[in-house]
Amino acid sequence: MLAIDNLSASVNDHKILDGLTLHVKAGEVHAIMGPNGSGKSTLAKVVAGHPAFAVTGGSVAVDGVDLLALEPEERAHQGVFIGWQYPIEVPGVNNAEFLRLAYNAKRKATAQPELSAKDFDRLLDERMAAVEVDVAFKDRQLNAGFSGGQKKRNEILQMVVLEPKLAILDETDSGLDVDALRAVARGINAFRSPTRAIVLITHYERLLELVEPDVVHVLSAGRIVASGGKELARRIETQGYDGLVGGDA
Amino acid sequence: MTTPDDDQAYKYGFSTAVEAVTFGRGLNEDVIRAISNARDEPAFLLEFRLKALKTFLAMEEPTWAAVDYPKIDFQQLQYYSAPRKAGEKDKAKYDSLADVDPDVIATFEKLGIPLGEQKALAGVAVDAVFDSVSVATTHQKRLFDAGVIFCSFNEAVHLFPALIERWLGSVVPVADNYYAALNSAVFSDGSFVYIPPYVRCPLELSTYFRINNTEAGQFERTLIIADVGAYVSYLEGCTAPKSSKHQLHAAVVELVTLDEAEIKYSTVQNWYAGDRATGEGGVYNFVTKRGACRGRNSKISWTQVETGSAITWKYPSCILQGDGSVGEFYSVALTNGKMQADTGTKMVHLGRDTRSTIISKGIAADSSSNVYRGLVRVHPKAENARNYTQCDSMLVGKNSTAHTYPYIDVNNPTAQVEHEASTSKISEDQLFYFTSRGVSEEDAISAIVSGFCKEVLAVLPLEFAAEAHKLLTLKLENSVG
Numbered sequence: 001m002l003a004i005d006n007l008s009a010s011v012n013d014h015k016i017l018d019g020l021t022l023h024v025k026a027g028e029v030h031a032i033m034g035p036n037g038s039g040k041s042t043l044a045k046v047v048a049g050h051p052a053f054a055v056t057g058g059s060v061a062v063d064g065v066d067l068l069a070l071e072p073e074e075r076a077h078q079g080v081f082i083g084w085q086y087p088i089e090v091p092g093v094n095n096a097e098f099l100r101l102a103y104n105a106k107r108k109a110t111a112q113p114e115l116s117a118k119d120f121d122r123l124l125d126e127r128m129a130a131v132e133v134d135v136a137f138k139d140r141q142l143n144a145g146f147s148g149g150q151k152k153r154n155e156i157l158q159m160v161v162l163e164p165k166l167a168i169l170d171e172t173d174s175g176l177d178v179d180a181l182r183a184v185a186r187g188i189n190a191f192r193s194p195t196r197a198i199v200l201i202t203h204y205e206r207l208l209e210l211v212e213p214d215v216v217h218v219l220s221a222g223r224i225v226a227s228g229g230k231e232l233a234r235r236i237e238t239q240g241y242d243g244l245v246g247g248d249a
Numbered sequence: 250m251t252t253p254d255d256d257q258a259y260k261y262g263f264s265t266a267v268e269a270v271t272f273g274r275g276l277n278e279d280v281i282r283a284i285s286n287a288r289d290e291p292a293f294l295l296e297f298r299l300k301a302l303k304t305f306l307a308m309e310e311p312t313w314a315a316v317d318y319p320k321i322d323f324q325q326l327q328y329y330s331a332p333r334k335a336g337e338k339d340k341a342k343y344d345s346l347a348d349v350d351p352d353v354i355a356t357f358e359k360l361g362i363p364l365g366e367q368k369a370l371a372g373v374a375v376d377a378v379f380d381s382v383s384v385a386t387t388h389q390k391r392l393f394d395a396g397v398i399f400c401s402f403n404e405a406v407h408l409f410p411a412l413i414e415r416w417l418g419s420v421v422p423v424a425d426n427y428y429a430a431l432n433s434a435v436f437s438d439g440s441f442v443y444i445p446p447y448v449r450c451p452l453e454l455s456t457y458f459r460i461n462n463t464e465a466g467q468f469e470r471t472l473i474i475a476d477v478g479a480y481v482s483y484l485e486g487c488t489a490p491k492s493s494k495h496q497l498h499a500a501v502v503e504l505v506t507l508d509e510a511e512i513k514y515s516t517v518q519n520w521y522a523g524d525r526a527t528g529e530g531g532v533y534n535f536v537t538k539r540g541a542c543r544g545r546n547s548k549i550s551w552t553q554v555e556t557g558s559a560i561t562w563k564y565p566s567c568i569l570q571g572d573g574s575v576g577e578f579y580s581v582a583l584t585n586g587k588m589q590a591d592t593g594t595k596m597v598h599l600g601r602d603t604r605s606t607i608i609s610k611g612i613a614a615d616s617s618s619n620v621y622r623g624l625v626r627v628h629p630k631a632e633n634a635r636n637y638t639q640c641d642s643m644l645v646g647k648n649s650t651a652h653t654y655p656y657i658d659v660n661n662p663t664a665q666v667e668h669e670a671s672t673s674k675i676s677e678d679q680l681f682y683f684t685s686r687g688v689s690e691e692d693a694i695s696a697i698v699s700g701f702c703k704e705v706l707a708v709l710p711l712e713f714a715a716e717a718h719k720l721l722t723l724k725l726e727n728s729v730g
Binding site: 072 | 673676678681683684687688690692701
């Protein structure tokens, strides 16, 4: 479903991604690990179309559709979702209203009728219960005043509301306490389906123990340098990246 | 040079070719007498004007505001311009809509203000002022049946001279400031409202000001009196055609509330702001607005959404004289292009147990400058005064500036005065957060700005709230990045 081929990208003329290739089939969960600065978050931003990054080579396609030719909004309408590592705070904007705006934007783009505020509210209640997020968060301002963990959980809530076919979750597990981690893992597992692809960017094995990946990759210096099963994650946890990444990583 | 975006952004930029009566240029006693004569004014009003002229000529132009503009040559302006009735001698008042130049009526229709009785906006009585003259006032009979007087200032001078003589200049005296003195000498037309005791005005009242003659200065005068226990909600809208010259708009608005009365005054101002890239042209909006809560437990609230004018310089204020009186100021001031705003309010606490609330939101985009200047003054005898001020600025883009000058002058130890301020930006990251979720940049800006302004938009009358929100979004297009 996701086909990234030989992707290169830079920011401020500084090359970050350098010939990255990654293929994920529908129904699969892939994990991406790698040392700090290897380009993991950059990958997520480039797939989403962040304006600060320039693609200098390669391609990104979802179900055959060339993503690089699309605006960020259009990519979202195609069913691409990024769970951000540092979700942005937008004070003054109501959390539930933001979700409704995003939900209806996608409905409109896919020629489906938009939901009324009342109907959306019902849908939101359902989804919040599914990911165990307190309904009080409907009244909060978008990420403003949220703890780090609350922000991450808000990202997962957005994912289950928007129902993308490709979800890239960037360090969703960082900053979560044990219970929150379990709740997030339950949410992701419930979201798995034969028609969806999920990419988990993470530093730690513990999320991968709860959400078992089909493939684990190591990203270093802007490209995938190793791929394997979940035992690769175990190896990294016990031995670090030595032997997997180049000396100048 | 204007871009298609500019044309779309200022859709009121059209002008109407209409014959007009003017009095040549310059400011002197002859011009004043001619104006007074053309309006057939009683002696007391001519005296008022002449006294004001003398005061004005002896005053010096104020330069303390944080706004920059080339010196105005007051002798080069025209001080009177009235759309001439087809084939008739100049007259300051129209007997019926049939006498008004059809092009003028069409102008108001184009602006969304139909004036014919059948098509008149339901629920809102409108006084339409084209350049210096009030052209029509809708629903007058229905209002009169309720005892409410709502007419042009000039009509009121003729029909209710005693009221005018009693209240004119009682809130903003002739010598109050330079532009008030000027206005008092040459004021054109405006609106007059009187609500009798214990009457709740059945309709919202509204005046729509349209500047057409870009050579003339605009000097409206508005006076609203709410007698004991009365209530009125008044809306003011303003637009002007595009011009490469600057136009001076120096209005004076006086409000008076007696015991237990309330006036709610809302403004959506979208005067032509000048070329967005060069700053050429645009209206200078130098206005004095003041409300006096003369009576016990009376209330005056000002709500303004300022999105236009090359320069906005105004401080709608409240004098809280009556015990228990309440003053409120809710403002959204948006500047873009090369606009400059120096605006805020003055709340003067004189009586006991008085309260004031100030919520000011400034949004500065492009290369504009946005200043909040506010005064909260508590007099020595003002026991238990309360003030809450919240002053927020939002910067859009990289070149705009926002400044705040709060003056807090408390002379009574029982007062409680609170002041909060914040500054924020619409960042590229915030916009990307929205677009990455499938929401267009335009909707994102709209949501963020609306969230920023929501406390103010919430107190606008419904008709204005939707329009204000759209206007704000439109003005911020192409501003980020």
